[in-house]
Amino acid sequence: MNYYCELIEIRTREEGEYTITSHSTKDLYGYIHKNNFTLFDLNINKIESDDNSHYNYQFKITLHCPPDSSFILIVTTTQEFEQGDFSITVHGPSTVSIRHQSKFRFLFLIFL
Numbered sequence: 550m551n552y553y554c555e556l557i558e559i560r561t562r563e564e565g566e567y568t569i570t571s572h573s574t575k576d577l578y579g580y581i582h583k584n585n586f587t588l589f590d591l592n593i594n595k596i597e598s599d600d601n602s603h604y605n606y607q608f609k610i611t612l613h614c615p616p617d618s619s620f621i622l623i624v625t626t627t628q629e630f631e632q633g634d635f636s637i638t639v640h641g642p643s644t645v646s647i648r649h650q651s652k653f654r655f656l657f658l659i660f661l
Contacts, residue, residue, distance in 0.1 A: 556623055621650070
């Protein structure tokens, strides 16, 4: 199976609850990782993930973040080979910085 994903670094300034929502015409899935992750299995070392908690098949993830913290948001579609435009919104007690890290195509190999 072939999927595309984008990695986005989000940095917070103040401690508190931050909510990240996606906006797209595609069905998106979001994964939050603090440090290490592998594209072979996005569930390894994840802090949080979501698929359809927001309207129109979008993700909505709420995290409690300490001051001056950062994490990686991995955004992918739920359909193989699918790509498309999207945006994210972050609401919380302070402004955040958002930096696009990279875009990948990854392949899941399934052996039966």
